[in-house]
Amino acid sequence: MDVFLEAYELAEPGDVLVVDNGGRVDESCVGDLAVLEARAAGLSGVVIWGLHRDTADVREIGLPLFSLGSLPTGPLRLDARPDGALASAQVGEWTVTRDDVVFGDEDGVLFVPSSRVSEVLDAAEAIRDTERRQADRIRAGETLRDQLRFTEFLARRQEQPGWTLRDHLREVGGAIEV
Numbered sequence: 001m002d003v004f005l006e007a008y009e010l011a012e013p014g015d016v017l018v019v020d021n022g023g024r025v026d027e028s029c030v031g032d033l034a035v036l037e038a039r040a041a042g043l044s045g046v047v048i049w050g051l052h053r054d055t056a057d058v059r060e061i062g063l064p065l066f067s068l069g070s071l072p073t074g075p076l077r078l079d080a081r082p083d084g085a086l087a088s089a090q091v092g093e094w095t096v097t098r099d100d101v102v103f104g105d106e107d108g109v110l111f112v113p114s115s116r117v118s119e120v121l122d123a124a125e126a127i128r129d130t131e132r133r134q135a136d137r138i139r140a141g142e143t144l145r146d147q148l149r150f151t152e153f154l155a156r157r158q159e160q161p162g163w164t165l166r167d168h169l170r171e172v173g174g175a176i177e178v
Contacts, residue, residue, distance in 0.1 A: 003085055004034050010086060013042035016102040020089035021050025025068060027076045032057035039063045047102060047109050049091040066109050127176045148174045 032054035048067035153168040
């Protein structure tokens with residue numbers, strides 16, 4: 001808990017607490033008290049590479065929390081605090097630092113270097129707008145298969161087994177990736 005309290009002392013309003021518990025699924029490392037204190041410190045969320053507990057209380061607190069899931073079992077051991085624990089956190093294959101921005105919604109979180117936030121937001125908006133237009137066309141009766149000329153893709157893949165849907169979408173202008 002001391003590392004969390006120290007992180008709160010150093011936090012700026014709006015920061016996100018990113019907790020590296022090594023992706024462990026045999027214990028939870030954050031509960032309601034840590035989340036309540038994060039809110040009191042002005043943080044805007046908590047991301048855990050591991051599990052949390054006290055889900056009902058955490059929901060009531062209202063601070064966004066992202067984790068690999070929940071488990072009532074608290075910490076099972078106290079490991080030595082790693083060097084740089086307040087400077088970076090490992091989340092899966094990503095090393096997150098103070099220079100990163102955390103975006104989160106119901107589907108999960110994304111870590112973005114602060115130098116690329118504008119670029120990522122522009123790409124996300126373009127994808128969102130494209131998908132909304134596609135959804136409107138589906139609602140109006142034009143299937144996604146027709147929009148993407150899917151039968152053409154199937155025919156070409158028959159001739160070229162290595163031809164991917166992404167290749168096809170790039171060729172016909174239907175790709176949402178940038």
